[in-house]
Every structure is written in structure tokens, then in C-alpha cells.
Amino acid sequence: MVNKKIVIGVIGSDCHTVGNKIIHHKLEENGFEVINIGALSPQIDFINAALESNAAAIIVSSIYGYGELDCQxxxxxxxxxxxxxxxxxxxxxxxxxxxxxxxxxxxxxxxGFDRIYKPGTSIEKTIEDLKLDLEEKK
Ligand code: B12
Structure with missing residues (x-):
């Protein structure tokens, strides 16, 4: 069976919350189990959430412009x-x-990111990619 647990959050000191809520909703609509650590999340929080839930993927959001630093x-x-x-x-x-x-x-x-999305890419594209990548890992 495909593991459909996904950790999402907004990395670093980024406090933009609206997109995060939309992504949460869209993933659930598509049958994923979402562990949402929300905004202002350091790397270690993504990792701990993934370890605790045995997640298959982490989707990092960065909205405020400092994503590259936060993702190092x-x-x-x-x-x-x-x-x-x-x-x-x-x-x-x-x-x-x-x-x-x-x-x-x-x-x-x-x-070391597997997929990197250009600004303006909709989460629907990510959902398609997730389905493909998770099926491959099965
Ligand atoms: C509201 C807002 C704020 C609010 C946030 C309130 C809150 N609780 O969310 C406040 C006033 C706090 C704020 C602060 C700042 N903001 Co602001 N903010 C905005 C604004 C106007 C709207 C953001 C929003 O909610 N958009 C709607 C949601 C639905 O879109 P979204 O967040 O982008 O998410 C979507 C996509 O990005 C995408 N997405 C997100 N993650 C992922 C992941 C994957 C894998 C994929 C595929 C897609 C994806 O899907 C989401 C859902 O559709 C934007 C401008 C704009 N019109 O977008 C600026 C904007 C995001 N802010 C900006 C900036 C610079 C800041 C500040 C640094 C300003 C400052 N100098 O203080 C601070 C940062 C504070 C911080 N610590 O984070 C810039 C970012 C520029 C950049 N990245 O290059 C923007 C673009 C404004 C601009 N044109 O300059 N902001």
C-alpha cells in the first residue's frame, strides 16, 4: 500500500500562513494524510514530524524570500x-x-530536494508528482 502521510509547513522565520492552509486542504481532498507543522518552522520540526508519523514526503513552503538560506x-x-x-x-x-x-x-x-517548484506553480502539479513518486517507491 502507498504511504500517503505528508508533512507540510512553512520554513524558517516565514509567517505566511494562507497558502499553507490551502495546501493542507488540497492534499486532504486528494486522499493524503497531512501532518501540518504550520508557519515559522525550523528544519528540525519537519524532521521530527516526519519521524513521528513515518511520513513518505516533506513539502516545504517558503514565501518570504529567504527560502534558500532556510533550506541549507x-x-x-x-x-x-x-x-x-x-x-x-x-x-x-x-x-x-x-x-x-x-x-x-x-x-x-x-x-538535495527531489522536486523544486517555480513561483506560481500550483499545488495540483505537486499532487500529480507526489502520486507518481510515491507509486514508484511502493
Ligand atoms: C498577506 C501577506 C503578508 C502577511 C502574512 C499574514 C499571514 N498570517 O499569512 C504579513 C503582513 C505578516 C506579511 C509579512 C511579510 N511579507 Co508578505 N505578503 C503577503 C501577501 C500580500 C499575500 C500572501 C498570501 O497570503 N497569498 C495567498 C496565498 C494563497 O498564496 P501563497 O502564500 O503564495 O501560497 C500559495 C503558493 O505560494 C503556493 N505554494 C506555497 N508553498 C508551496 C509549496 C509547493 C511545493 C508548491 C508547488 C506551491 C506552493 O501554493 C500556495 C497556495 O496557492 C504577499 C503578496 C501576494 N500578493 O502574494 C506578500 C509577500 C508574500 N510578502 C513578502 C514579504 C517580503 C514580506 C515581509 C518580508 C515584508 C517585510 N519586509 O517585513 C514580511 C515577512 C514576515 C515573515 N516573517 O514571514 C513578499 C515576498 C517576496 C519574495 N518572496 O520574493 C510578497 C510576495 C510581497 C511582495 N510582492 O513583495 N506578508
């Missing part, structure tokens, strides 16, 4: 805590200024 070392920390296979996605408003998307994406790939 996230995959390493997951590995350190025994979450080697967990899917890591990130989206919202990542990347600032007028830098090209490919450079931003490359850096998030280097951090």
Missing part, C-alpha cells in the same frame, strides 16, 4: 536523522530578485 543542509539533516528515503519537495516563492530559474533550481537540487 536540509537533506543532510534528514539523512542524519535516518530519513534517507524521504521525498523532499520545495515551493512557494523561492528565489529572489531577477536571477534565472535554472540557477536557483540547480542550487536547490544540490541541497
Amino acid at each position: 543542509g536540509m537533506r543532510e539533516k534528514c539523512n542524519e536523522y535516518g530519513l534517507k528515503d524521504i521525498l523532499l519537495y520545495v515551493g512557494g516563492n523561492i528565489g529572489t530578485g531577477n536571477e534565472d530559474w535554472e540557477s536557483i533550481e540547480k542550487r536547490f537540487k544540490k541541497i
Whole structure:
């Protein structure tokens, strides 16, 4: 059976809460079990929530423009805590200024994210990807 437990939250000192609630609702509508740690969440809170729930994926949101800093070392920390296979996605408003998307994406790939979403990408796209990725891991 596919593990459909997903941890979501808004990373770092980011207090934007509206998108987080929408994502929670959309995931539930699509049959996922959501563990929502909310806004203002440090990396370790995502990891603890995933460990406690045995989640299959973590979806990190960053809205306020400092996502890259907040996400540094996230995959390493997951590995350190025994979450080697967990899917890591990130989206919202990542990347600032007028830098090209490919450079931003490359850096998030280097951090170890499996899927990195351009600003403006809807959560429905992530839901499609989640279904594919989780089916592959089964
Ligand atoms: C409301 C708001 C606030 C409120 C937040 C209240 C609250 N409790 O949520 C307050 C006033 C507190 C605030 C503060 C700040 N804000 Co503000 N805020 C906004 C505003 C106007 C709306 C945000 C919102 O609710 N949007 C609606 C929801 C539905 O959209 P969303 O949050 O983006 O989420 C969707 C998508 O991002 C996406 N998504 C999110 N996560 C993920 C993950 C994945 C995987 C995927 C695929 C998609 C995805 O799906 C979500 C649902 O549709 C936006 C401008 C705008 N029009 O968007 C600025 C905005 C987000 N804020 C901004 C900034 C800069 C700030 C401040 C830093 C300002 C300051 N200098 O103090 C602070 C940061 C405070 C902090 N510590 O976080 C910038 C961010 C710029 C950037 N990232 O490059 C924006 C874009 C305004 C701007 N044009 O400059 N803000």
C-alpha cells in the first residue's frame, strides 16, 4: 500500500500562513494524510514530524524570500536523522530578485530536494508528482 502521510509547513522565520492552509486542504481532498507543522518552522520540526508519523514526503513552503538560506543542509539533516528515503519537495516563492530559474533550481537540487517548484506553480502539479513518486517507491 502507498504511504500517503505528508508533512507540510512553512520554513524558517516565514509567517505566511494562507497558502499553507490551502495546501493542507488540497492534499486532504486528494486522499493524503497531512501532518501540518504550520508557519515559522525550523528544519528540525519537519524532521521530527516526519519521524513521528513515518511520513513518505516533506513539502516545504517558503514565501518570504529567504527560502534558500532556510533550506541549507536540509537533506543532510534528514539523512542524519535516518530519513534517507524521504521525498523532499520545495515551493512557494523561492528565489529572489531577477536571477534565472535554472540557477536557483540547480542550487536547490544540490541541497538535495527531489522536486523544486517555480513561483506560481500550483499545488495540483505537486499532487500529480507526489502520486507518481510515491507509486514508484511502493
Ligand atoms: C498577506 C501577506 C503578508 C502577511 C502574512 C499574514 C499571514 N498570517 O499569512 C504579513 C503582513 C505578516 C506579511 C509579512 C511579510 N511579507 Co508578505 N505578503 C503577503 C501577501 C500580500 C499575500 C500572501 C498570501 O497570503 N497569498 C495567498 C496565498 C494563497 O498564496 P501563497 O502564500 O503564495 O501560497 C500559495 C503558493 O505560494 C503556493 N505554494 C506555497 N508553498 C508551496 C509549496 C509547493 C511545493 C508548491 C508547488 C506551491 C506552493 O501554493 C500556495 C497556495 O496557492 C504577499 C503578496 C501576494 N500578493 O502574494 C506578500 C509577500 C508574500 N510578502 C513578502 C514579504 C517580503 C514580506 C515581509 C518580508 C515584508 C517585510 N519586509 O517585513 C514580511 C515577512 C514576515 C515573515 N516573517 O514571514 C513578499 C515576498 C517576496 C519574495 N518572496 O520574493 C510578497 C510576495 C510581497 C511582495 N510582492 O513583495 N506578508
